[in-house]
Amino acid sequence: MLQQLACDKVVRATLRLLRERTTADIICTDVSFYEMYQDTDPLETATALPALREYGVEYVVGAQAETKIYPVPGGGQMFARYLLPTPAVEVDETVSLAKMKNHAFMGISSA
Known part of the structure; x- marks a missing residue:
């Protein structure tokens, strides 16, 4: 079974644009349902x-990475804090390639 993180075309386009605009290290973190x-x-x-x-x-396997409890910036309507993979949070910038999901009600999107 293959795990579809996001559409390959979207992943490639996003990475191409990031590489064109920055020399920063880029990581991808995901917690696999599979x-x-x-x-x-x-x-x-x-x-x-x-x-x-x-x-x-x-690529960081979120379920195997070190985790830490982080507060939701500005508070969340459902949860005030989350247990998240440290590599996903301790970065300068975050780009979310969430599939058709709605995380607005929680105050954070880590997808």
Whole structure:
């Protein structure tokens, strides 16, 4: 089973634009449903991996990374804080490639 993080065209376009505009290190963090509930290895099933490798992007398996509790900036309507993978939060900027999801009601999008 392959794990679709986001549309390959969207991933590649986003990475191309980022590489054109910055020399910063780029990481991709994801928590795999398939890893948690179907015992698969995200390093073998994530469909974005070829593009991430092509653009020199580190892939962090969120369920295996160090985690920390972080408050929601400005507060959240549902939760005031989240347990998140540290590499996903301790960055200078965040670009979210969320699929068709609505995280506005929680005050944060980590997808």
